[in-house]
Every structure is written in C-alpha cells, then in structure tokens.
Amino acid sequence: MKQISKRARVLTGGAALVALGAGAFGAVSANAATPAAAPAAVVKADAKNKNTFDSTHLTIEAATKAAQATLDAAKKENQRVSVAVVDRNGNTILTLRGDGAGPQSYEAAQKKAFTAVSWNAPTSELAKRLTNAPTLKDIPGTLFLGGGAPVTAKGAPIAGIGVAGAPSGDLDEKFAQAGVASLAK
Numbered sequence: 001m002k003q004i005s006k007r008a009r010v011l012t013g014g015a016a017l018v019a020l021g022a023g024a025f026g027a028v029s030a031n032a033a034t035p036a037a038a039p040a041a042v043v044k045a046d047a048k049n050k051n052t053f054d055s056t057h058l059t060i061e062a063a064t065k066a067a068q069a070t071l072d073a074a075k076k077e078n079q080r081v082s083v084a085v086v087d088r089n090g091n092t093i094l095t096l097r098g099d100g101a102g103p104q105s106y107e108a109a110q111k112k113a114f115t116a117v118s119w120n121a122p123t124s125e126l127a128k129r130l131t132n133a134p135t136l137k138d139i140p141g142t143l144f145l146g147g148g149a150p151v152t153a154k155g156a157p158i159a160g161i162g163v164a165g166a167p168s169g170d171l172d173e174k175f176a177q178a179g180v181a182s183l184a185k
Contacts, residue, residue: 055088056153056154056158057087057158058151058183066151066161067083067085067094067096067179068182070163071096073179074098074165074166075098079167080098080099081098081109081165081172081175082098082101082106082163082164083161083179084106084112084113084161085161090141090160093159095109095110106164108162108164109163109164111141112143112147112148112160112163112176113162114142115141115143115160116160116176117160120150120152121150123143123146124147126144127144129144130144146168146169147164147169147173147175147176148161148176149162149176149177151180163176
C-alpha cells in the first residue's frame with residue numbers, strides 16, 4: 001500500500017473540514033431564517049361564481065359499445081377495419097383493430113376520430129373544406145379523409161369515432177356512424 005504524504009493528508013483533511021463546516025453552516029442558517037409565511041388562504045371555485053363548468057364525457061362502457069357496434073357493422077359487409085374512440089379533448093379512450101385490419105388503419109382511425117371531435121363534423125365534410133383552407137391538413141394529429149364522426153350531447157361534441165381500413169372513406173364513415181347510432185339505443 002502506498003503512503004500518502006503528510007502534505008496530501010493535511011490538504012485532504014482540510015478540504016473535508018471545510019465541506020463539513022459549510023454543510024453545518026447551511027443547515028444552521030436555513031433554520032435561523034425568518035419563519036415560513038403562513039399558507040395562502042384556500043380559494044374555492046364553484047359554478048355559482050362562474051369559475052367552473054360542467055362537461056359531459058363518454059364512459060368507457062359507452063365507448064366500448066360504440067366501438068363494437070362499429071366493428072360489427074364493418075364485419076357485416078366483410079370489411080376489415082380499426083376503430084378509435086377519443087374524448088372531447090382528443091385523448092384516446094380506446095382503439096380496436098379488427099381481425100385482418102391493415103397496419104396503417106390503427107393510427108388513421110385515431111386521427112380521424114380526433115379530427116371529427118375537434119371540428120364537431122364528419123371528416124368527409126371537413127375534407128371538402130380543404131379546397132378553401134388547404135392548410136387545415138397541416139394541423140398535427142388530423143386526417144381529413146372520410147371515416148370520422150363526432151358524438152354530441154346537448155349540441156356539443158363529447159367524443160369522436162374514427163374508422164379506417166375499408167376501401168373508401170365513405171364506408172369507413174358509414175361504420176363510424178353506426179357506432180354513433182348505437183349510443184342512442
């Protein structure tokens with residue numbers, strides 16, 4: 001074992017004492033500080049003073065029912081599709097890939113559902129708007145092809161259903177509308 005010189009021991013010991021002293025001083029000075037300020041008063045927000053609002057959301061049970069009705073409608077016509085249901089904020093509630101649906105259909109269904117709920121309109125109608133506003137398609141997460149349908153309550157969008165995988169957007173949208181219709185039953 002190598003001997004450490006006296007000078008190295010003194011320097012190492014001195015550095016350790018300085019570090020220990022700085023830590024102790026910091027702890028003492030932190031404790032000696034002025035007392036913490038009293039917590040701020042609790043502010044209550046309620047509908048009476050218009051700080052909040054009620055929002056309707058689709059339950060997971062309803063989203064599952066709509067998605068299954070969508071897949072069933074597609075299956076009756078021998079179509080292999082994926083379906084996505086998103087909430088009012090565009091967050092995915094669930095996505096189901098039907099048997100044999102193509103790999104691209106999963107993401108496309110999500111984007112169609114997001115697009116439908118964002119504008120509270122079927123995506124086939126929104127695709128027509130691109131003629132006058134072509135930059136709409138540049139909004140991230142959107143897809144302006146037929147196959148998305150909004151779900152509304154009291155005239156406001158609360159969810160979107162997107163379908164992808166059929167040979168045409170018209171068929172995709174027909175199946176999405178079957179999912180919307182199932183929620184009225």
